[in-house]
Amino acid sequence: MAQEFSVVGKRLPRIDAKAKAIGATTYTVDLQVPRMLIGKVLHSPYPHAKIKKINKTRAEQLPGVVAVITFEDVPKVPFTMTTDDKMLRNPDAIKSLTLDQLVLNDKARFVGDPVAAVAAIDEGTAEQAIDLIEVEYEQLPAVFDAVEAMKPGAPQIHDAAKNNIASHFVYPFAQGNVEKGFAEADLVLEETFSVSKQHPCQMEPTGCVVDFDADGNLTIWSPTQEAFLLRDKMADIYGIPTGKVRYLTQFAGGSFGGRGVSLTLEPITAALSKKAGRPVKTVYTREEDLFALETRTPFIQTGKIGFKKDGTITAMETRAIANSGAYITHSPAVTSVNLGLFFGLYKCPNTSGYCDIVYTNIPISGGIRGYGNPQAMWVLEQMMDMAAEKLGIDPIEIRLKNLRETGDPCWVPFIPIEGWQPKKCIEKGCEMFGWKEKSAANKGEGIKRRGIGIATVSHVSGAFPMLSEHTNAYIKLNEDGSADLIASCVEMGQGLLTTLCQIAAEELGLRLEDIRIFNGDTSVTGYDVGQHASRSIHGTGEAVRRAAAEARKQLLERAAKMLGVSSDGLQVKDRWISLKDDGKKGISVAEVCNNAIHNLEGECLNISGRCSFEAGQSPIFQAVLAEVEVDLETGVVKPLKLIMVHDIGRAINPLIVEGQLEGGAVQSLGYALSEDFIVNKNNGVLESDNFTSYKVQSAPDVPEIEVSLVEDPVESGPFGAKSVGESATVGVPAAIGNAVYNAIGVRIKDLPITPEKVLKALKEKEQKA
């Protein structure tokens, strides 16, 4: 029997929409804190250089300048933002991580590496002061390519990393024997693919306000996704107790992983604030943002897969090189996700893989939306099509034959998959897309050729059991029957606040407008590992539901006393508490709350609930179908149609889930077709340092996108919900790649699929023919 919901499952408008639409939402860049100064950063013009001398006297003497800092003014505490499986579950293990960054260093490792910073009374003065800092550099040879960097004799970027290999990561859940598996195969494919760096390109540029006050309290306004983790990190760097650090942010103007999961400007701004004795705000320009923020990690990744004649996979292997850039942030964890999900989609008895994480003199690479999964599926889902072609099997069929199913282990071998619907998703997608008809249709004869492609996707709901899934929520009811929800999270555009409020409203029998959420304050909210790994609804959402359930229990108990009945017999729905068998007789939630707060009867009570718990894991499945048109003369690939069918568990708000899928698809189209992070091969300068040269998708670029949800509620999430956040960024490039091949018979193995690459491949094909 279907559960009846009042708020959950409804296509309700977002609670933060109106304020955002009229420009009234306060973002970090809007903040004005009393006594605040403006900070600016001086960046290295060289990709690799020793800083021999810095003369800051002229800058310091400029009227209006309050503090100038160099590596001599900052703590000598190395740090990293790498999160790995040990970090949270055993904080001592952080000692074994690559602690390769300092707040400011006496060596620059990429063009843009911070060298010095100033705090002044206004932006103009700060900019002027930056120009007055005199730096004497000793230039060092640099290397930008990961393969080159690994060769003996390449410039050494960090002393501790021999051949610039920061880490050799081996897939920990390897099974069986790949050699044996490949020997049993009728077809063994081995192919190498690569991907560019993708920048998150969030609308609000990186910035923060930091107040390192006279009492040693460090207050940080920064649109971070992982406030509690960064809080610990800042406490470590500055040698103060964790409890002294307070991270504050309700809204981030977009984040997509790149901005919010690492320390960028906070440590430098804290040093400025400490020296100045005043709060400091530092905001990067778009140009600075493009080289300063971590991007999606570029991989060169080889897949090797063995198949039986009927398409059954016998063995899978992958070997990758990840270009981490000048420092290690998220690339190791990205690698772990890449390998995990490479092997997490299809059943396979023999698996093995590794990845070398390599330093180069380019800007930092880390993890953004989708983490290592888009890179993995770019390889795997094109190889599935290649195998299907070679084996003469339909691409849908070869996938259905090998896909994991409910009850199989998920990408973590000891956790079974809950309610997966791969067959339903694929079938629905094919039907919406007209797969059969389009498969049979003519590809075109003239300059413009059409093609179709599919990719399937699995993705996580949270990082359990690799990282902790600890989260907290607290809710209290006001005397008018409304509720204040205090949750540890940031709204970065994903609709999280609305969704959490819907969960609370449903559980409390209230309306959406009765719930107000207060978020983004580490001192007031309970611990939470952050907004990453598509975990927020599945994890924090369930904490909110449980906290609301506790408050509901108190509410019904109080109502039961007032009505002189047992609380077991009561229900609450649409602000009204009544007997389950007589919905009319009862009392309003407002009356009970008012009574409880104003002690009109019995003892005073501010009805409230809290939850502190750790969520589990429950992967999603998604089918992506793409149709493209390729211009043989220009090489331009024009996407015509994109279909996504997503296995959500339960859509708390279908409008928001669909929005996440559509937004992710657009971001993913940029990754597939246009976003190219170009570092000059001679001097290391970022050439794509604005939105003209770094081309994100805009409205006219975007094809018809249709999304559809398949609901099969799971036990672990609130009202059965799984995740959606990152998933749409995963499968699109491979589906487009397959469609391009289907259209013109050439396979582009390097992202983005630019016109130049298409033309080059067509030319090579022609030459071969």
Add this chain to the structure above:
Amino acid sequence: MAQEFSVVGKRLPRIDAKAKAIGATTYTVDLQVPRMLIGKVLHSPYPHAKIKKINKTRAEQLPGVVAVITFEDVPKVPFTMTTDDKMLRNPDAIKSLTLDQLVLNDKARFVGDPVAAVAAIDEGTAEQAIDLIEVEYEQLPAVFDAVEAMKPGAPQIHDAAKNNIASHFVYPFAQGNVEKGFAEADLVLEETFSVSKQHPCQMEPTGCVVDFDADGNLTIWSPTQEAFLLRDKMADIYGIPTGKVRYLTQFAGGSFGGRGVSLTLEPITAALSKKAGRPVKTVYTREEDLFALETRTPFIQTGKIGFKKDGTITAMETRAIANSGAYITHSPAVTSVNLGLFFGLYKCPNTSGYCDIVYTNIPISGGIRGYGNPQAMWVLEQMMDMAAEKLGIDPIEIRLKNLRETGDPCWVPFIPIEGWQPKKCIEKGCEMFGWKEKSAANKGEGIKRRGIGIATVSHVSGAFPMLSEHTNAYIKLNEDGSADLIASCVEMGQGLLTTLCQIAAEELGLRLEDIRIFNGDTSVTGYDVGQHASRSIHGTGEAVRRAAAEARKQLLERAAKMLGVSSDGLQVKDRWISLKDDGKKGISVAEVCNNAIHNLEGECLNISGRCSFEAGQSPIFQAVLAEVEVDLETGVVKPLKLIMVHDIGRAINPLIVEGQLEGGAVQSLGYALSEDFIVNKNNGVLESDNFTSYKVQSAPDVPEIEVSLVEDPVESGPFGAKSVGESATVGVPAAIGNAVYNAIGVRIKDLPITPEKVLKALKEKEQKA
């Protein structure tokens, strides 16, 4: 056996001292909110006038002006801030209160009554716009004196109040039969006293920032003492749910009751913000602050007391007239406290009293620090000396004979007094003061005469059972073993934050520096009735202790699991959890918290505790002894020494308790000697509209003040604490009055005791002689 404390009872420096000393604390006037406008108010120049027409066109046309409002632009919802015994315990009863204010009105009732307001891009523009508003007034006859106002034919200020009597309040706990009591007396004294209006004169002028946003949420930054009460009030006025209103303020730059317990600028600023569609900040100048803020209510109060020859009181009666000014705010509640405490100090079988609360055309009178008690003691404690003289009894003896004792009913007949120490306080005070020696000493022969006086005082710890004492606290522990305390209160200079942190630290076995407090946000903290009636430590403090005790229980349970012992056998002290019988063996609080948050063992848990409860009542006792020197030529009364011995229950931080007593004493000396709120008797203009004409006490004015604490822990408060906040303002005027009489043989019955009054009284005495 004495309880041993680690943090409680220690003279620790205030946690907010450093930031305040260097000017880094953010007060409301410092706030900058994005898109914020500046508001200004136009005040009536007439004490009583009908507003016939307002032309705001010229103001609206001034570039930079965003909104101009008059009575036509505001809700027509009458309101009041009167809190009475029914208000909180039965919110419906608010309907019976005197709802005599509107946000803006078409009638002005005192010089300074708001008539219109503007919001503009800066202060200069707003001021200019105010001058451009054209108002046509019809002047009405005015009355400033309460006795005159009650006469038939006096100008009618509010239609509903016949003879301008807003309310006739009768003492509800009258006992016995006063006529019979007076008949049994050997001496019946009947005397009439009066007091001036005292302004709170807080350092930070009245101001607020209000954002009435596009979603109908009303966010108010205002240094209020009663955020939850004012939240409800604002919701009522603007017809929105309570949960939509958020009051925010951590620090008030002084408040003393006058600023923080009533709506002053918030309703007008909300109307400006609503019309402008942007946040608005309005801050009063000192001149505006002096006429706009409610002051201590001036009373003309008659006491009638019957005594037996041996000094035993047989009957007490009081009749008073309270000049409420143009509107009713706190004067009824002040009256109720006045009468309650008039009868609450001494045992007496026959009691009766009433007070008329009267409208006049002067600025609003309400309640400030001490509420109605200073007025009551100004009468009672001088009459005790008058009776002692007439009966030939020592003033100490007559008091000790009649004072209530532990176990007697307190000022509320059905609540017994806990651990009172009147005898100990008086004896200690006399010893410190050298009462005996000074009594016997020469008063002086020349121009300067010396005198001594005593007054005894009882005062409340909270407003229970008149008002609700509902309060909440929430505390959570971080992974470093530090704790975040989330409490509903404002720090207005009284040291509350430090004291609450000490309570939490003691209960949790932590150090003071391990606790951070986050306060002043109605949306995030639980319900609290506010900072009034000296309730915060006794009420909110106990909620904090209980919340900390719950967190402590979780902490010890987790530690017990880790140590493999029972939690009953564990103690926590100075950050270390150990076996009660082996303090060395154990585990640190930080390790347990870290383990719990990072789920290193067992389930994830952010250790936390909360408390929602209602505190009781427990009055304090205080003895005040004063020595003065009176100049017969100039009439100047110079205080030489002030001793206060205070019955605190338990001093959580003696430094802070002493500071409260000393600060209160200085404020009280101003009330006694210099602070005179002078309204011109012809035109109603406030003549004492700055700190030259309204003379507060400054450092050179203040005599040696010595305070001493008597500790007798009570059951009801945290670690036995009662209250201190208001008490020091209560007894000083009477003690000074008695000392003046002792010095020069004339009794001044009207506060303040100015040189003019002293000279006049001396002249009258001379003429009589």
